[in-house]
Amino acid sequence: MENSAEQLFEDSAIRRALRDALLESRSGTKQPIEQGGFIVRDASTLRPVVRRLSAGLADSFQIPLCPDGQFRGEQILGSFHTHPNTGPEWQEEPSRQDIRLVTEYPETIGPWHFVIGPVRTYCIGNDGTVKVLGVTDDVLQIDSEDQS
Ligand SMILES: [Zn+2]
Numbered sequence: 001m002e003n004s005a006e007q008l009f010e011d012s013a014i015r016r017a018l019r020d021a022l023l024e025s026r027s028g029t030k031q032p033i034e035q036g037g038f039i040v041r042d043a044s045t046l047r048p049v050v051r052r053l054s055a056g057l058a059d060s061f062q063i064p065l066c067p068d069g070q071f072r073g074e075q076i077l078g079s080f081h082t083h084p085n086t087g088p089e090w091q092e093e094p095s096r097q098d099i100r101l102v103t104e105y106p107e108t109i110g111p112w113h114f115v116i117g118p119v120r121t122y123c124i125g126n127d128g129t130v131k132v133l134g135v136t137d138d139v140l141q142i143d144s145e146d147q148s
Contacts (some may be wrong), residue, residue: 017050036081
């Protein structure tokens with residue numbers, strides 16, 4: 001069963017994990033670093049959970065290919081990375097490479113790939129369609145929940 005993009009964000013544990021990833025991206029600092037990972041179905045609880053990958057670079061993020069649609073034995077429900085770079089020379093929107101990755105490797109990416117910026121959160125579908133999920137503070141419910 002496939003979760004809709006919005007459904008994945010209804011889970012507070014998912015939102016918390018994505019907030020952590022954004023926080024650890026050090027957006028707006030001199031040393032931003034892209035973070036990301038997979039949203040998988042936990043093999044024992046069957047709930048969606050975030051599995052983080054090692055940090056990327058200041059302006060790129062690597063996702064290991066998972067041609068069987070599984071990451072370490074768990075079904076991939078989606079994937080994400082952050083875009084922490086701000087300033088006039090950067091675009092927060094998904095890059096052309098991001099979109100190409102999603103369309104060319106749907107098994108690895110899962111049905112949705114989220115690009116989380118400090119201002120907006122974007123969703124890329126397997127057909128390459130990019131939509132704005134919303135303002136990141138709203139999507140991840142930053143401020144309205146206990147951050148601890
Ligand atoms: Zn990107």
